Structure formats: structure tokens, C-alpha cells
Amino acid sequence: VMRYFDERCTGSKRMAEAAKRVIPGGVQHNLAFNHPFPIAMSRAEGAHLTDVDGNRYIDFLQAGGPTLLGSNHPAVRAKVHELLDECGPVTGLLHEYEVKLAELVCQHMPAVEMLRLLGSGTEAVMGAVRLARAYTKRKWIIKVGGAYHGWSDQLVYGMRLPGTGRMEATGIPRGSTAFTQECHPNDLDALRRKLLINRLRGGTAAVLVEPLGPESGTRPVHRDYNAQVRRLCDEFGALLIFDEVVTGFRVGMGGAQGYFGVKPDLTVLGKCLAGGYPMAGAIGGRREVMMLLVGGIGTTSRRAFVGGTLSANPLSCVAGYHALTEAHRSNAAAVAGRAGDRLRRGLDAIIQRLGLPYVVYNLGSIVHLQTSGVLLLDTGNPLKLFKARHEAKARKHMMEEMGAAYTAHGLVTLAGSRIYTSLADTDEVIDDALNRFDDV
Numbered sequence: 001v002m003r004y005f006d007e008r009c010t011g012s013k014r015m016a017e018a019a020k021r022v023i024p025g026g027v028q029h030n031l032a033f034n035h036p037f038p039i040a041m042s043r044a045e046g047a048h049l050t051d052v053d054g055n056r057y058i059d060f061l062q063a064g065g066p067t068l069l070g071s072n073h074p075a076v077r078a079k080v081h082e083l084l085d086e087c088g089p090v091t092g093l094l095h096e097y098e099v100k101l102a103e104l105v106c107q108h109m110p111a112v113e114m115l116r117l118l119g120s121g122t123e124a125v126m127g128a129v130r131l132a133r134a135y136t137k138r139k140w141i142i143k144v145g146g147a148y149h150g151w152s153d154q155l156v157y158g159m160r161l162p163g164t165g166r167m168e169a170t171g172i173p174r175g176s177t178a179f180t181q182e183c184h185p186n187d188l189d190a191l192r193r194k195l196l197i198n199r200l201r202g203g204t205a206a207v208l209v210e211p212l213g214p215e216s217g218t219r220p221v222h223r224d225y226n227a228q229v230r231r232l233c234d235e236f237g238a239l240l241i242f243d244e245v246v247t248g249f250r251v252g253m254g255g256a257q258g259y260f261g262v263k264p265d266l267t268v269l270g271k272c273l274a275g276g277y278p279m280a281g282a283i284g285g286r287r288e289v290m291m292l293l294v295g296g297i298g299t300t301s302r303r304a305f306v307g308g309t310l311s312a313n314p315l316s317c318v319a320g321y322h323a324l325t326e327a328h329r330s331n332a333a334a335v336a337g338r339a340g341d342r343l344r345r346g347l348d349a350i351i352q353r354l355g356l357p358y359v360v361y362n363l364g365s366i367v368h369l370q371t372s373g374v375l376l377l378d379t380g381n382p383l384k385l386f387k388a389r390h391e392a393k394a395r396k397h398m399m400e401e402m403g404a405a406y407t408a409h410g411l412v413t414l415a416g417s418r419i420y421t422s423l424a425d426t427d428e429v430i431d432d433a434l435n436r437f438d439d440v
């Protein structure tokens with residue numbers, strides 16, 4: 001594996017060294033797929049990436065999820081070029097495609113009656129939490145176990161349940177997370193207890209859920225979990241926020257809320273929303289709640305403020321509108337989902353044949369490949385905690401080694417543990433990938 005990096009990635013290595021001098025850690029994302037150094041890509045097309053040294057990879061990272069149509073989709077690219085010729089990327093004023101994109105999302109997601117576009121998923125989650133607090137006049141937020149909802153102070157990754165490891169983020173005053181609580185996925189009794197206790201001290205503003213389960217289904221939830229959370233929210237007058245940054249449009253045009261048949265009050269979107277172009281963030285939801293973003297109008301002068309110089313810029317809106325239109329036309333979620341199923345079946349066969357300590361599971365195009373230990377980490381027991389920490393460290397090391405091995409075999413994944421499939425993943429691509437996984 002290391003010979004591959006030494007001999008065939010000299011251009012990437014040079015660039016990684018230059019990056020390290022001017023970029024902390026030489027990377028913009030602190031993830032395990034940078035071992036022994038990040039590979040620099042120069043071309044992207046459909047299911048494949050090509051690096052600066054001319055090596056070709058099957059792209060299962062999908063930039064972290066947004067490129068459901070495959071990389072650099074030509075129809076979307078052509079529309080972006082047209083727009084750039086007409087008005088450039090931004091005017092700061094209303095543009096036709098801002099309206100078209102919002103209409104399209106509202107049409108496919110019945111719970112989204114109105115939409116406000118923002119710069120990223122992180123911003124959109126922050127805005128949704130603020131809206132929920134403004135609407136309910138309450139402060140407590142309950143999020144469901146260990147999920148990543150962006151890097152805002154109140155929700156940042158690393159704010160873990162007892163026993164799942166220490167904080168990964170510093171520079172956050174304790175007070176910032178004072179009103180954020182966590183609850184294990186699938187534990188409805190614990191959620192009810194928290195809602196009950198919070199009722200005695202002002203009440204819960206919102207329950208924040210990734211509808212497939214934390215980390216978009218790494219720890220899956222039961223089929224009726226979301227419906228039960230919906231019922232609890234209604235009982236306690238809390239808003240239900242679905243973080244569909246990963247699942248929106250990828251699970252289907254109606255998102256995971258369509259799949260589970262549950263209507264949240266607020267929906268957070270990102271990633272696929274802009275088809276891989278920047279500005280992937282939006283809050284959608286009930287008109288009455290969303291109107292608090294306006295403030296001063298109607299019966300209330302309460303206002304939840306959000307902003308963003310480049311929010312709703314025409315470049316991102318045109319890309320998002322055409323990417324989603326194309327996703328709908330081509331039934332991209334279902335096609336990518338079948339590729340995900342094929343990959344999962346093939347990986348499972350490899351795991352079984354070789355007796356590897358792995359589990360593989362998917363919902364459509366979101367495939368999880370985990371060492372079996374990961375699911376056992378949720379524990380408050382100190383002895384188990386020690387063991388869990390030890391395992392977490394060993395697992396991190398193994399993930400780095402595996403990440404490097406995948407790269408050397410022409411596979412790009414999200415830290416070796418998440419695989420996104422796309423519309424571009426034909427049976428041939430998946431079978432080619434399975435041979436490579438088998439070699440790894």
C-alpha cells in the first residue's frame with residue numbers, strides 16, 4: 001500500500017506538502033481518509049475521479065454526499081455556464097431560480113410549506129433551532145444520540161453520550177451547550193423522561209433527529225421510531241426538526257420524511273439541495289413557524305434572525321434546481337439505491353467468505369461499512385468505557401490503514417466507513433468496485 005503512495009502519487013505528495021505549509025493540517029476536513037497524505041484530484045466525471053498523477057478512482061465519497069447524479073453532471077454544468085454568462089454568480093437580489101428551487105422543494109416535501117436558503121447545513125441547523133426557540137418561547141433542545149449536525153457551538157460533534165468518548169472539540173464554553181441534551185436512539189422512554197423533566201423548567205423547544213438514525217443511519221432507528229417521536233413532540237408541544245442534510249433527495253425526492261411517512265415541523269436540507277455546488281443549506285417547514293424569519297409582520301413582532309451574504313445566490317440555485325429536476329426525471333435515488341443494494345450484497349458476501357469483523361448495511365444509496373465494534377460503544381459502564389476508548393483508538397488506526405488501502409486500490413470512500421452510490425454507478429462500476437474491495 002505504501003509503495004502505491006510513494007511511487008504513483010508523487011504529484012499529490014508534493015501538493016500535500018505545500019498545503020501543509022499554508023493550511024492547518026494540510027486539509028479542510030479532519031477525516032481519516034487523509035492517511036498517509038490526501039490525494040489531490042484534478043478531474044471528476046460520473047462515477048470516477050482522476051488524481052493529479054493520472055490515477056483513476058471509483059468515487060464513493062461523493063464529496064460527502066451531494067453528488068447524487070455522479071460528479072460534474074453535464075446537464076447541470078451546462079445550465080451553470082448559461083447562468084454565469086447571463087448574470088454571474090451573485091447579485092444579492094431576488095433571482096428566478098431562487099423561487100424555482102423553493103417551489104420544487106415544497107412540491108416534493110409536503111411538510112415544507114416555505115423554504116429559506118442558507119450557506120450550509122451547519123447554518124441551517126442553527127437557524128432551525130433558533131426558529132424553534134422563537135416559536136415555542138422555550139430553550140431546551142434534545143438531539144438524538146451522537147449525531148453530527150454541523151459544527152455550531154451548541155451542537156458540535158464530540159458532544160457525546162456518556163461512554164462514547166471524550167469531546168473532540170474545544171474552544172466551546174460550557175454555557176453554549178447548557179440547553180442541549182442528548183438521548184440514545186430508539187430509547188423512547190428516555191426521551192419521554194427528558195421531555196417530562198424539561199416541562200418543569202420551561203419546556204422543550206425542539207427534538208432534533210436524523211430520521212435514519214444518528215450519523216445518517218450508522219446507528220439505525222426502528223421503523224416506527226420517527227412516528228413515535230412525532231407523537232411525543234405533539235404531546236409535549238415541542239417542535240420536531242428533521243435534519244435531512246444527508247437524507248434529503250438521496251433517500252427519495254420526499255426525503256426520509258417521505259420514506260417514513262412522518263411530517264416534521266421543520267426540515268433542514270443541505271448537500272444534494274445544490275447538486276454539489278456551494279450553498280448547500282436550507283430550512284423548510286410550516287408556514288406559521290417559518291414566518292418568524294420575517295418578523296414584524298402579521299400578529300407577532302418576534303423574529304428569528306438569519307442571514308448570509310451569499311445565501312440563495314443564483315449560481316447555487318440554478319445548480320440545485322437543475323440537479324433536483326434531473327434527479328426526479330431520472331429517478332436517481334432509486335437507481336443509486338439499487339447500486340447501493342448490489343454493493344451491500346457483494347460486500348456482505350466478501351465479509352462472510354473471509355470471516356471479517358465487519359458489518360455492512362444500507363438504505364438505498366447510503367451504505368455503512370463498520371467494524372462490528374462500533375455498534376457496541378454506547379455504554380455508561382466504566383470498565384466497558386475503558387475498553388471502548390481502547391477500541392476506539394484501535395479502530396481509528398485501523399480506519400486510517402484501511403483508508404490508505406482503499407485509495408491504493410482505486411476506491412475513495414468516506415473514511416472507509418460510509419459509501420455513497422450515485423446515478424452513475426452502473427452494475428459494471430459496482431462489480432469493478434467489489435473486485436477492488438475483495439483485493440483490499
Ligand code: PMP
Pocket residue numbers: 064120121122123125148149150151210216243244245246270271280281
Ligand atoms: N447535518 C448532517 C446530518 C450532516 O451530515 C452534516 C454534514 N455532514 C451537517 C448537518 C452539516 O452540513 P454542512 O457540512 O453543510 O455544514
